[in-house]
Every structure is written in C-alpha cells, then in structure tokens.
Amino acid sequence: VSDPDPVQVPVANPDGTARVAAAVADALEPGDLVLLSGRLGAGKTAFTQALARRLGVVEAVTSPTFTLVRPYPTTVGFTLLHADLYRLESTVEVADLGLAEELDAGAVAVVEWGERGRAVLPAEHLDVRFEMDPAGDATRRLITLGAHGRPWTDRFASLAADLPGVARR
Numbered sequence: 416v417s418d419p420d421p422v423q424v425p426v427a428n429p430d431g432t433a434r435v436a437a438a439v440a441d442a443l444e445p446g447d448l449v450l451l452s453g454r455l456g457a458g459k460t461a462f463t464q465a466l467a468r469r470l471g472v473v474e475a476v477t478s479p480t481f482t483l484v485r486p487y488p489t490t491v492g493f494t495l496l497h498a499d500l501y502r503l504e505s506t507v508e509v510a511d512l513g514l515a516e517e518l519d520a521g522a523v524a525v526v527e528w529g530e531r532g533r534a535v536l537p538a539e540h541l542d543v544r545f546e547m548d549p550a551g552d553a554t555r556r557l558i559t560l561g562a563h564g565r566p567w568t569d570r571f572a573s574l575a576a577d578l579p580g581v582a583r584r
C-alpha cells in the first residue's frame with residue numbers, strides 16, 4: 416500500500432496553526448511519531464504547544480535546548496515527548512535519545528527539525544511541514560501534512576477530511 420497524497424492547509428495566523436495542531440492531537444494514538452520541519456520561526460514550537468494543550472498538558476512547552484527531548488504527561492493516557500534536533504551534530508545522538516524505545520513503550524513523539532533524524536527514526540510517521548508565505552505576510556503559513564506507513568495511512572483520510580474546515584473556521 417502506497418502512502419496517500421499529502422494534504423496542504425493554508426492558515427492565516429497562529430490560531431489557524433493551533434486548530435491544525437488540535438486536529439492532529441485528536442488523531443494521535445500511543446506509539447505515534449510526528450516529524451515537524453520548516454525554517455526558524457516557521458511555527459514548529461507553536462504547533463507543538465497547541466497540540467500539547469489539546470492533550471491536557473498543563474506545563475509550559477518550551478524548546479528543549481540542552482536536553483534535545485523533554486517528556487510531558489498528558490490526560491489522554493500517553494506521555495508526549497517533545498524533541499528538537501536543531502542542535503544535533505550526528506545521527507548517533509538521535510539513536511541515543513532512545514525515542515524508538517519510548518515509542519514502542521507507547522509514548523507519542525513530536526520532533527522539531529525532524530528531517531535531521533529521518534535516517535534513524537522509525538519510517539512510520541506523520542510529516543508536518545511549515546512554509547512561510549511566499550508574498551511575505553507575517554502570519555500566513557502553508558502547512559503540509561503527509562502520512563508515511565500503515566498506522567498513519569489508515570487514519571489519514573479522516574484527519575485530512577477535518578483539516579480544511581478546521582483551518583478556515
């Protein structure tokens with residue numbers, strides 16, 4: 416079975432990004448991996464904060480600078496791991512983070528600069544890419560979601576069906 420076509424969602428402002436994040440949060444199941452990509456300031460942390468809020472995380476989610484990965488308890492039965500590979504120097508470090516083991520144990524991981532770890536992270540994941548507005552609008556973003564592998568392809572159609580309405584609301 417091949418992966419479904421990616422879905423593109425234009426959002427006008429941070430609230431739009433937050434609604435997309437909430438829709439993704441609602442689709443999450445234990446063991447899921449979400450890789451976020453996009454340039455500095457594109458909205459990866461903002462997305463993660465909204466996703467965490469939707470999962471009942473009360474702690475403030477900040478970028479895990481020195482640790483690379485930080486766990487947050489949620490109210491939905493799994494731990495949310497927030498990782499940021501921006502400062503990654505080698506993929507060996509990604510393996511050392513033990514994310515694959517944590518996913519196997521039922522955690523959900525959201526990874527900023529996730530493409531830097533793609534080679535050593537599980538192939539089954541949801542891709543979320545953030546692009547700035549080509550015309551230079553400060554708050555518009557194009558968010559592209561792509562499903563890779565069985566756990567996501569099975570759920571992607573219902574997630575994708577929610578998204579355009581979610582973004583426009």
Ligand SMILES: Nc1ncnc2c1ncn2[C@@H]1O[C@H](COP(=O)(O)OP(=O)(O)OP(=O)(O)O)[C@@H](O)[C@H]1O
Pocket residue numbers: 426427428429430431432453454455456457458459460461462478501527553554555556
């Ligand atoms: N539509 C939008 N979605 C998300 N953030 C937006 C949007 N419009 C404006 N912003 C602003 O852009 C900034 C995004 O910062 P954020 O830290 O989330 O980026 P990032 O992708 O995590 O960057 P980094 O690579 O440095 O970690 C915030 O200040 C946020 O308020």
Ligand SMILES: [Mg+2]
Pocket residue numbers: 459460461478499527
């Ligand atoms: Mg960030």
